[in-house]
Amino acid sequence: MLAHPSGADKRAPPTATTGDTRMPELPEVETIRRGLERFLPGRRFTRVDVHDRRLRTPLRPAALRRRLVGRRVQALKRRAKYLLVELDDGSVLVLHLGMSGRLSCTAAEQPLAPHTHVVFRLDSEKELRFRDHRRFGMLFVVRRERLDRHPRFAHLGPEPLEAGFSPGYLFERSRGVRRPVKNFLMDAAVVVGVGNIYASEALHRAGVHPNAAAARLRLPRWQRVHAAVRHTLESAVVAGGTTLNDFHSVDGREGEFQVQLDVYGREGEACRRCGRVIRRLVQSGRSTFYCPGCQR
Numbered sequence: 001m002l003a004h005p006s007g008a009d010k011r012a013p014p015t016a017t018t019g020d021t022r023m024p025e026l027p028e029v030e031t032i033r034r035g036l037e038r039f040l041p042g043r044r045f046t047r048v049d050v051h052d053r054r055l056r057t058p059l060r061p062a063a064l065r066r067r068l069v070g071r072r073v074q075a076l077k078r079r080a081k082y083l084l085v086e087l088d089d090g091s092v093l094v095l096h097l098g099m100s101g102r103l104s105c106t107a108a109e110q111p112l113a114p115h116t117h118v119v120f121r122l123d124s125e126k127e128l129r130f131r132d133h134r135r136f137g138m139l140f141v142v143r144r145e146r147l148d149r150h151p152r153f154a155h156l157g158p159e160p161l162e163a164g165f166s167p168g169y170l171f172e173r174s175r176g177v178r179r180p181v182k183n184f185l186m187d188a189a190v191v192v193g194v195g196n197i198y199a200s201e202a203l204h205r206a207g208v209h210p211n212a213a214a215a216r217l218r219l220p221r222w223q224r225v226h227a228a229v230r231h232t233l234e235s236a237v238v239a240g241g242t243t244l245n246d247f248h249s250v251d252g253r254e255g256e257f258q259v260q261l262d263v264y265g266r267e268g269e270a271c272r273r274c275g276r277v278i279r280r281l282v283q284s285g286r287s288t289f290y291c292p293g294c295q296r
Contacts, residue, residue, distance in 0.1 A: 024081060024097050024099075024101075024241070025081055025193050025194070025195030025197075025198060026078075026080070026081065026160070026161075026192065026193025026194070026195070026198075026233055026236075026237075027193075027198070027233055027236035027237045027239075027240075027241045027242065027257065028081075028097075028241035028242065029078055029080075029081045029082070029083060029097070029193075030078055030237050030241075031237065031240045031241045032083065032097075032103055033076050033077070033078045033083055035105075036076050036083070036103065036105065036128075037076050039105040039122075039124075039126065039128070040073045040076055040085065040105075040122075040128070041073055041074065041075060041076065042072065042073065043072065043073050043122040043123055043124055043126075044070065044071065044072045044073070044122065044123040045068045045069055045070065045071055045072075045073075045120055045121065045122065045123075046069065046070075046121045046122065046123050047065075047069060047119075047120075047121035048061075048064050048065045048068050048069055048118065048119070048120055048121070049118070049119045049121070050064065050117065050118050051112070051116055051117060051118070051119065052115070052116070052117045052135075053117075054117075054135050055098075055117060055132065055135050055136075055137050055138050055139070056096075056098060056135065056136050056137065056138045057138050057140065059117070059118065059139070063141075064118075064139075064141070067091060067141040068087075068093065068120070068141065071087040071088055071089055071091070072087065072088040073085055073086070073087060073088075074086045074087060074088050079147075079153060079156065079159075079192075080153075080156050080159075080188060080192035080193055081096065081097070081192070081193060082094055082095065082096050082152070082153075083095040083096075083097075083103075084147075086144065090143060090144050090145070091141050091142065091143055091144065092141065092142055092143070092144050092147055093139065093140075093141050094138075094139060094140050094141070094142060094147075094152070095130065095137070095138075095139045096137055096138045096139070096152075097132070097137050098132055098134060098135070098136030098137035098138070099134050099136050100132055100133050100134040100136070100137075101130065101131070101132040101136075101137035102130070102131050102132065103128065103129070103130055104128075104129050104131075105126055105127070105128050105129075106126065106127055106129060107125070107126060107127070108121065108125055108126065108127050110127075112129070113129070113131055114131070114133070115131045115132060115133040116129055116130070116131040117130050117131060117132055117135075117137075118130045118139065155188070155189050156188055156189065156192050157187075157188060157189050157190045157191045157192055158191055158192070159191075159192060159193070160191050160192065160193055160194060160229055160230060160233055161230060161233060161234065165191055165226070165230075166226065167219060167222045167223040167225075167226040168219070168222075170190075170191075170222045170225065170226055171217070171218070171219045171222045173190055174214035174215055174217060174222070175215060176215055177213070177214040177215050178213050178214070178215060179213070179214055180210055180211045180212065180213065180214070180283055181203065181208060181209075181210065181211075181212045181213070181214045181217060181225070182199045182200070182203060182210035182211075182283055182288055183283055183284055184214040185199045185202070185203075185225075185229065186199050186286075191229075193233065194229060194233070196264075196286050196287070196288075197242055197261070197264045198229070198232050198233060198236065199288075200263055200264045200288055200289050200290065201232045201261060201262060201263060201264055202225065202228040202229040202231075202232040202233075203225070203228070203290065203295060204262050204263045204289075204290060204291060204294060204295060205228035205231060205232060205262070206221070206224040206225045206227070206228035207224065207294055207295055207296075208221060208224070208225055208295060209290060209295040209296060210281070210283065210288045210290050210295070211281070211283070235257065235260065236257040239257035239260065240257070241257060242257040242258045242261075263278050263289040263290055263291060264289045265289065266278045266289060267279065267280040267289060271291040271293060271294060273291070273293075273294055274291065274293040274294050275293070276291055276292055276293030276294070277292075278290070278291055279291075279292055
């Protein structure tokens with residue numbers, strides 16, 4: 001049931017306008033993390049230039065230079081939709097892309113693109129550049145041992161592709177929860193990284209209506225939802241994420257998962273599985289797409 005239909009049209013992404021503002025989620029951030037792994041580990045920051053302090057939390061140029069210049073990158077990790085650059089002194093540079101943030105690793109002589117906020121010079125003579133025209137992104141430095149207690153991380157639920165996320169966990173966590181199952185899955189305190197697109201797609205794969213109350217789902221249905229969430233996210237990571245608006249990888253490529261979408265953005269089109277017309281509803285201000293035939 002979780003396999004993608006063989007007759008799916010993989011030639012073009014959906015053209016429906018949802019009106020939603022999309023923030024990069026787990027597959028997009030993981031794609032960027034993997035891209036940065038080719039450039040950053042083992043490299044040292046030799047200079048940090050702040051060209052525009054205006055992000056969600058205003059940047060502090062002197063503090064960034066003091067914490068980063070001279071430090072060597074040990075590893076690139078991800079928590080939820082945060083990129084974690086672990087440094088050799090036990091600190092972590094945390095980056096969040098917001099809705100339109102872009103990271104690129106480029107030659108130092110390349111001209112700066114508009115809306116470039118920060119340039120990190122590396123000892124390889126390349127630069128890591130962060131730009132964000134909407135300015136909802138953020139970056140800060142925190143000690144590694146304090147990361148889990150930081151206000152941005154303390155409330156986060158388990159990673160959906162790791163062992164702490166299980167059907168039993170979802171079943172127990174959903175007891176007494178009257179919220180629709182889609183809203184439940186998008187709650188970062190329950191599980192991180194399952195954004196609007198991926199929640200819609202996973203529920204379609206699982207055959208669960210997005211408006212079903214979370215508490216009404218029994219363990220067998222949570223087993224289907226759990227498998228569908230993992231399958232959807234893993235497929236999106238392999239495809240390099242979903243590009244509908246701003247997202248691009250470190251090397252400028254768009255994601256390709258949008259051509260695999262079964263319901264998202266396909267209102268009025270035929271379901272590839274049963275032929276019924278895909279419908280759209282609004283939940284908590286976000287567009288939800290579902291098939292009334294497959295998801296009862």
